[in-house]
Amino acid sequence: MLTLRCARQTRAFLFSPSAFNAAVSHLLIASSSSSSSYCSIQPYALSTTDLSGSQSEIRRSEIVNCFREWFMTRKIPLFDRIYEILRTQEEASMDSSLSSLNLYLDESLVLDVLRYDPKDVLSCLKFFDWAGRQPGFHHTRASFDAMFRILSKAKLMSLMLDFLEVFVKQNYARKIRYYNILVIGYAIAGKCETALLMFGRMRFLGVDLDMFSYHVLMNSLVEHGYFDVVEMVANEIRNRGFQNDITHSIMMKSFCKQNKLERASEYLHNLAQDGNGQINGIAVGTYVDALCKQNQFERAGMLIEELRSNGLVPTEHAYGVWIRHLVVAGKLDAALEFLKDKQGIEGYVPEVFRYNMLIGKLLRQNRIEDVFDLLADMKERGIVPDNVTMNSILCLLCKVGKMHIALELFDSRSEFGLSINYMAYNYLINSLVGGVRVDEAYNVMRSSIEHGYIPGPKTLLIVADALCREGRLDEMKDLVSFVIDQNIMPNKMAYDKFVLALCKARRVEEGYMIYDMLKQTKKEFGQGTRNELVKGSIELGKGDIAVRILVDMIENGYMPKRLLFRKTLACLLRMDNPEDKFLQLLEMLLARQQLTPSVIYNFFIDGAGYAGNPELAGHVFEMMKRSGVEPGLRSHILLFFSHLNTGRISSALHIFSEMSTKWNNKKLWRAIVVGLCRIGKPDHASQVMDSMKAKLLKPRVECYEALVKAYCDIKHYEKAIEYVNEMTRMGRPISSFIGNVFLLNALKSRELYYTWAYLSRREHLTPACWMLGHMVGVFSGAIRGVDTEELEQLIGECFLIDTYTINILLRRMSMYGIDNALEYYNKSLEKGYEPNRWTYDIIVHTLAKGGRFEECRKWRDEMLKKGFEVTEATIRLL
Structure with a gap:
């Protein structure tokens, strides 16, 4: 027989990955009776390092079967058959099937069947009813008590009360002392006043409770706080000579529930000194429980040792209570030490639920070795595992990575009734x-x-x-x-x-x-989910779905972003009967009044313009005026862009001319300049800028940025440099945006630098503009002899470096080899720069281009993990 000591000796073998199965076998599958009956799997035979796949599969199957055999020790085939009949058959066939089992019905059998699966309340009721109808058998108070407790634990109080009302009408009711049963039933159901009423009626009729019923009533009175009546019932029990160890246990519970711990201590010691055998371990455990709840652990421990030493009082129950409170208080080492001490000296064997409590806490703290010790101890001592034990073993197998065994046991759970x-x-x-x-x-x-x-x-x-x-x-x-x-x-x-x-x-x-x-279940979605649904609907041309979700967003108090609204309306305008649906949606939103009318009209003007329908945008604009809502500057700008974006430059400029007479502010002029540049018309934008300056309005930096980018895009570098010179002459610094545009163009060719060199000889450039040109020359390689660190310092003197700048530099480094790029990337991280999608894509693209695919995959995985998508160009390369 495998001992706990042997289990510890094999633990070193247990934690080697190749031999876990052997250790599990040694720790958990040993027989509790004889060496010939246990599953004899040896460690060397289970090492997966020297087994073929089929052999390893066989060994795994043996281990699962051994677990199954241990679990099956809790099963009783006859009772399984009884419950199968109760669960699956109708009343007529059920009666005959149960009768065919030739059961010898007595109180003991009925109690055993009811306690076998008390959670299956319906089957228990069916069996109780069937047994009560069998000739020659009459239910006892104990069987009624068991049935009542099953109903009570399932919290089926109304069913229990109905049961009490009708049970006397059954044939067996006339053959038992049904007043006793009524008192027991109402007491267990918590109807103490009704139980006392029944008791009074009995006494009036000259009938009395028996010993069992008195104690059930007394216990219920204590449980439900009728302490003033408890002493009266206790006196009745004493007067009839029914007093025994159960009476004393209930009295101890009464004192403890009333927090009369000194009275309880005196009562307990008096019983112990009498030495008449009328004190049991439950009374001691009740008092220990009360002390521990008051955090008086030292006093409780001393009491246990005192009572154990005199040998007059059984202390096993108190041991279990003590261990439970140590575990609850987190004193696991003390609980384990106490258990081992009492096992070694007194042969103490805890009940299965005490083992379960310890194992559960140890599992949560990942104390795997201690869990194995306890499981081995349970197996050695013949403890039948219950449902909690088996669940703990499944958790243990998961924790140590043996999912194949855990899953096989999970799949076999119906065999041994594992819930x-x-x-x-x-x-x-x-x-x-x-x-x-x-x-x-x-x-x-x-x-x-x-x-x-x-x-x-x-x-x-x-x-x-x-x-x-x-x-x-x-x-x-x-x-x-x-x-x-x-x-x-x-x-x-x-x-x-x-x-x-x-x-x-x-x-x-x-x-x-x-x-x-x-x-429809009133569950609320995040704004991001709605946005993605709208975007996905737009991509697939499902404008009706996009509109429904957009309306739902507005009804739930979310303000859709302008871009999302714009794209939704544009998608709607690509469907059948687009303008009718467009205007119907406009009218619906205006009627619901969740957004202000001006906001709604602006959304629809913008959407029509984005969809390339300036006539519809103009129609909405006129509707806005007719409804009494005066179009503001934003409405006019949106109408302007509806014409501009469809290439109707002259009509757009005509609208602008009308606007400029009404509004003469920088916001309007900036929008027009930026808008013209965005559609690739920098010369028109330049003319508007000149008009703006003629009106003594100082252009904002966004205007210069838009013009510089637009001229660089068509490689009119001379105009771009002139605008940078003009801006810096006004005392404005070079923005990161302009600096990055120059860097990006310098990365592509040296033409920008050559233009700058030509202009620097012909015109007087500001120091800032000259420095920017010099930086372009170094960056493009036209000016040599400057290393990366000096280049970064030079850029920093021209404009503020941002993540976009870092990415351009990283791209330049990658042209000279990925190792240079990675070195620069690491230095950037040290300086506190956060990599973005483009940072990762540059590295992934360069690695793939250099054929370093293993590294490339690692970087791509990290990129995806951070939520960044690979660009199409890199995907094609991969």
Whole structure:
């Protein structure tokens, strides 16, 4: 027989990855009776390092079978058959099937059957009813008490009271002392006043309770705080000679519940000194429990030792209570030491639930060795594992990475009646996802929900992430539909992620279906999810879906961004009967009054212009005026751009001319200059800028930035440099935007530098403009002899370096080799710069171009993990 000492000797073998199975066998599968009966699997035979795949599979199967055999020790085939009949057959066939078992019905058998599976209340009731109808058998007070306690524990008080009302009408009711039963039933149901009323009626009729019923009544009075009546009932018990150790235990409970600990101590010591055998371990345990709840651990410990030393009082129950409170208080080492001490000296064997409590706490603290010690001890001492033990073993197997064994036991749970609890489900699901076994994790999660265990928000989110990450959207869709049908609401982030995943997979209609289903359950979505649904609908040309979600956003108090509204309206205008739908939506939003009319009109003018329909934009503009809403500067600017963006330059400038007579502010002029530059008309923008300056309005820096970029885009570098010179002559510094535009063009060719060199000889450039040109020469390689650090310093003297600047420098470094680029990247991180999508893409692109694909994949994975997408150019290269 394997001893605990032997288990410790094999622990070193246990924690080697190749031999875990052997250690599990040694620690958990040993027989508690004889060496010939245990599953004899040797460590050397289980080492996976020297086994073929088939041999390893055989050994794994043996281990699972050994676990199964231990678990099966809790099963009684006859009782399993009884419960199978009760659960599956109708009343007529059930009666005959139970009768065919030829059961010898007595109180003991009935109690054993009821206690075998008390959670199956319906089956217990059926068996109780069937047994009561069998000839020659009459239910006893004990069997009624057992049935009442099953109903009470299931919190079926109304059913119990109905049961009490009708039981006397049954045939067996006339053959038992039914007043006793009524008192017991009402007492257990917590109806103490009714129970006392029944007791009074009995006494009036000259009938009395028996010993068993008196104690049930007395205990219920204590439990429900009727302490003034407890002494009276105790006196009745004493007067009838019924007083015994149970009476004293209930009295101890009464004193402790009233917090009369000194009275309880005196009572207990008097009983111990009498030495008449009328004190049991429950009374001691009750007092120890009360002391521990008052945080009087030292006093409780001294009491246990005192009573143990005199040998007059059994202390096993008190030991269990003491261990429980040590565990609850987090004193696990003290609890383990106490257990080992009492086992070694007195042969103390805790009840299974004490083992379970210790194992559960040790598991949470990852004290795996101690868990194995306790499990080995349980197996050695012949402790039959209960449901909690088996769930703890599943959690343990998950913690040490033996998911294959845990899953096989999970799949076999119906064999030995294992009911998986919440903690085990979470361990299984999280471990399977961690081991990239998403299918199995999904199946376990479905099972948990079907059995009433709802995964926590974190677990649900982990599975949702895994399913979405692997593109298992059909499973995710089924899961969401299932939890909605079951009226289970997942964590907000979980269904947000799922809808987003459907959008990314271009399954927008399915995403909207889930969105609509969840919306009907009053669940609120994040703004990001709605935005993605709208964007996905627009990409697929589903303007009707995009509009419905946009309206839903507004109704829920969200203000859509102008760009999103613009693209939605443009998508709507590409559908059938576009203008009718467009104007209907306008009227609907105006009627609902969730946004101010001017905001709504501006959105629709902008949307029509973006869709390339300036006539419709003008129509909305006129509607705005007719409705009594005076168009402001923004409305006029949006109307201007509706013409400008469709290439109607003359009509756009005509609108601008009208605006400039009414509004003469920088905002208007800036919008016009920037807008003309954006459509590639820098010469028109330059003329507007001249008019602006003629009106003594100082152009804002955005105007110079737009003109510089527009002229650089068409390689009219001379004009770009002139505007930089003009801006710096006015005392304005060179912005990062302008500096980066010059750097980007210098990266492509040296033409910008040559233009600057020509102008510097012909015109008087400001020092800032000259320095910028010099920097362009160095950056483009036209001026040599400057290293990277000096170049960065030179750039910093011209303008403020930002992340875009760093990326341009990184791109320049990559042209001289990826190692240079990586070295520069690391230095940038040290300086506090945060890499963005372009930073990563430059490195991934350069690595792929150089054929360093393994490094490239690592950088790409890190990039994706941070939420950045690879550019199309890099994807083509990969």
